[in-house]
Amino acid sequence: MMDAQTLRAAMQETYVSQGTLEAYLPHFEEAMRAAEITTPRRAAAWCSQIGHESAGLRYMAEIQTNGPGWTWDRIRYRGRGPIQLTWSSNYRRFGQWCRDRGYASDSELFVNQPELVEQPRWGFLAASWYWLNGGPRPGEINAFADQGNLLNVSRCVNGWVTTPNGMPDRQARYDRCLAIGAALLPDTNQETDLMGEIANQVKDQLTGPAGKGWPILGRAAETDGSRDRYAVEAIAAILVQLGGPTRDGLSFQGWDQLGDGPDSEAPRRTLVDAIAHTIRQNEQILAQQAEILALLKEKKA
Numbered sequence: 001m002m003d004a005q006t007l008r009a010a011m012q013e014t015y016v017s018q019g020t021l022e023a024y025l026p027h028f029e030e031a032m033r034a035a036e037i038t039t040p041r042r043a044a045a046w047c048s049q050i051g052h053e054s055a056g057l058r059y060m061a062e063i064q065t066n067g068p069g070w071t072w073d074r075i076r077y078r079g080r081g082p083i084q085l086t087w088s089s090n091y092r093r094f095g096q097w098c099r100d101r102g103y104a105s106d107s108e109l110f111v112n113q114p115e116l117v118e119q120p121r122w123g124f125l126a127a128s129w130y131w132l133n134g135g136p137r138p139g140e141i142n143a144f145a146d147q148g149n150l151l152n153v154s155r156c157v158n159g160w161v162t163t164p165n166g167m168p169d170r171q172a173r174y175d176r177c178l179a180i181g182a183a184l185l186p187d188t189n190q191e192t193d194l195m196g197e198i199a200n201q202v203k204d205q206l207t208g209p210a211g212k213g214w215p216i217l218g219r220a221a222e223t224d225g226s227r228d229r230y231a232v233e234a235i236a237a238i239l240v241q242l243g244g245p246t247r248d249g250l251s252f253q254g255w256d257q258l259g260d261g262p263d264s265e266a267p268r269r270t271l272v273d274a275i276a277h278t279i280r281q282n283e284q285i286l287a288q289q290a291e292i293l294a295l296l297k298e299k300k301a
Contacts, residue, residue: 001187002029010047010177010184014056024057024120029186031124034101035131036142043184044177045145045153050127051173052166053157054082061118062086077114081123083130083157091117094129136160150174206231243270 004021007028008014016024037046054060062079079086085094091110094117098104103125109116116122131141135156144152150171151164158164177184208214213228220229222237229237243252254268261267269277 002184006180006183009180010173011051011056012173012176014051014058016057021057024124027120027124030121031128032186033188034125034128037186039146040178040181040184041148042142042145043182044174044180045141045150046131047177047184048150048170048174049153049157050082051177052170053084057082060120060123080114080117081126083127085117085126085130090130090134093133094126097129097133098125130157242272244268 002025004018004025007021007025008016008018011021032043032046035046037043051057060081062084065078066075073088074086077086077088077091085091088111091114092108095104095110096107098109099107106112110122110126117126132139135141136159137144137152137156141153141156144150144156151167154164154167154170155161158166164170207230208228213220213230214234215228217229217231217234218237219225220227220233223233239252240246244255245253247253252270254270254273256262256268258271258274259266259268266277
């Protein structure tokens with residue numbers, strides 16, 4: 001399991017303070033999990049590229065803010081995050097990925113607020129998106145990492161050239177991280193804790209504030225009149241409205257009021273059946289009217 005000291009060792013040389021590393025750590029691990037960094041080789045490849053591109057986590061945005069020939073898009077969407085997400089098209093794709101993964105609800109979040117990618121959580125997740133989807137060989141970085149092919153990993157990050165920029169530094173960082181081994185892998189218990197938190201949030205949505213139900217759904221007269229209905233109880237009440245009361249232990253037996261009488265073939269109907277029955281009756285009436293009109297036209301002719 002990684003801690004701040006291990007992160008410092010992985011990012012050497014780095015001049016980032018201990019407090020900053022401790023603040024970065026949960027976001028760094030979240031990004032590793034998102035990027036499917038599950039083996040020491042993948043972790044070494046990941047840390048070597050993050051470390052080189054950000055100068056040991058010193059920079060979370062491109063130092064240069066403008067340059068000759070830079071377009072408005074290049075200025076507005078300059079490199080941000082430890083791997084330097086660049087161009088509006090990539091900010092948009094990153095936002096869509098975050099929405100699909102449940103990290104954000106608005107797919108245009110980073111197009112509208114690109115500065116957010118300078119924040120640790122979004123910056124590291126931007127690196128995850130790139131690791132899985134960006135670069136000249138989208139989706140292949142982890143496969144190259146599994147092979148121990150740091151050259152191709154670096155090409156995916158820096159551009160598919162003969163020798164990527166800073167290759168000696170990338171290699172040195174990789175070798176140091178590989179020696180650290182499994183200690184670089186993220187804490188999987190945090191993901192379990194996150195799932196537990198999500199489960200609690202779902203429970204709160206179902207049972208209402210403090211487990212006392214939702215006032216908008218009415219009192220839970222069927223089960224506990226001292227509180228309001230839970231979402232599930234409201235759904236059950238709706239189903240009763242649709243299907244009628246339970247009879248002889250069976251649900252959806254229909255309503256007498258919607259049937260054709262006790263001695264008929266359909267003594268009762270559910271609300272859904274009654275609507276369908278009414279539609280069929282209307283269709284029959286319209287068909288009969290059409291026949292009558294056709295006969296009248298024939299007589300006139």
